[in-house]
Amino acid sequence: MELLITVIKIIVVMGVMLGIVAYVVLLERRLSAAIQNRIGPNRVGWQGLLQPIADVIKLVFKEDIVPVKANRFIHDLAPIISLGVALTTFAVVPFGDKINLFGYDIKLQIADINIGILYILALTSLGVYGLTLSGWSSNSKYALLGGVRSSAQMISYELSMGLSVLGVIMVAGSLQLDKIVEAQAGWKWNIILQPIGFFTFLTAAFAETNRLPFDLPEAEPELVAGYHTEYSGLKFGAYYLSEYANMFVSSAIVTTLYLGGWQMPFVHSIGLSDFWISIIQVSGFLIKVVLLISFFIIIRWTIPRFRYDQLMNLGWKFMLPVSILNLLITGLGILLF
Template structure:
């Protein structure tokens, strides 16, 4: 039983791939803050950051430096260990999902076929769910360890919101899985490269998944754990310096990764639309694929931001009503309808 046959080249290849993916996620998250502020400026008819560097392009660096040099405060009555563990967990769970996204096809490097995906596992989508369900711990532990009632309330809000929307998210994906017949993100993408994108078959599923992704990322209009007017600041109220930065940063990484997952599941992943890239050479097709996936992801991130600066925040009971009485029944209906259609078309064939 040779399940774990590892060789040096394989380990090195994966390590480099992990390092590249993580640095790209970090840079994207860093510049997402800049784009968000610029975009908010555009929507609200003002300039946005424009002082640091040309067009304010150095603003994220300045913000990062500022956070690093701020005083590190650990409250006296907090649980010290868990207080530090909270932001670490938030960052860790934000990063972990990137492992199974197929960023592109395969390229040939130094005579070896290198797949641009860290791990093509049999249970891809379930892995995403596993990590997402872990995501609440960073917030909960951080909020509780602060020993502040506002932090605790915000953390509980965030956790119950995440649990509620996870359900509808899972149900919307079951319909998609019925169509694809596979949990592996690689297989799902390959199917879309040759056939139509999944959004054509599953528009309702996409809508539900998208709304749930907004809620899972704590983005407006679902940013109740950070409702300043009700909770002073949110679950990260007692945090300062880079520990606060980690919480804020993890949110942007989550946004980037969930947009990449939406692009992979519903918009063809690394498929270039209207182009038959199978005639291209391996390297060109892979690079084109990565660029295509990135473009789709960035468009989705812009939609996320657009929603944030357009819609007001939900009230808490509205949020729960939408999740439990709106999205879950809709997702169930979508599932039943998809199953019925699959059954009927199978009979005809």
């Protein structure tokens, strides 16, 4: 029974996640169009709501081109790594409290492991293999440069990401993600308790997902399309999907660590039944995530790309000291209060 429930949870979460990711692509296109005083795709279905499906059909029917001197096996493997990592990271993120369905108490989290944060950090740093391997196996100078850049960028931002997560762990006293969420009950959200850590983590999340101020691995004016220059068809689709899935997952992680996860203040004082409270909590979680994704998109169309040396300066000379400072302040706060 346990196993069956887990399998159903995996299927439901995967379905919902892929649906959201597909529609995040549409959201990005519509929102960026609105920012540029355009309308954006509005022809396929009502207000363009079927556009993601049309895009997927187009990508499926495209020819899969592999460069002549490319390493075929690794060229095929790289997008699978990227997409797999992007989709499996969500497994430990709690998206709601327990819910009672058909007499079973179901925990709204796929895998409740006691080293949740470590699992996330490990998997996100695994994601860099997808980019670097694709860059190397394509046998193209642009792809290679993109891959090398992505690995250097990941290494420098993983550090400050880990250090700012340490602050959260110190406050919550646990590595388990649902313990961290429970510690943020009411208005004790971590964004209020440690705003510096929030900003460093958010910046590092931007760098990890290769979103615009830090999208050097795929910098269009310099590197054509960066690491996925030599990809087409479904394999390019996998990269495209994994970029947006990464965005979704890192928004979910930021929500869990800093914005109270599924915790909604005052929800217990309305006087609804437990079932509806869980529904509100899950939708609250999703709303927080979608708002963060919109934030990602607006930032993309606001801030120009950093130069490579600026990126490294910001990572090593600013982010790292600031996150260490945040750690010290957090330790001091715990010691005093």
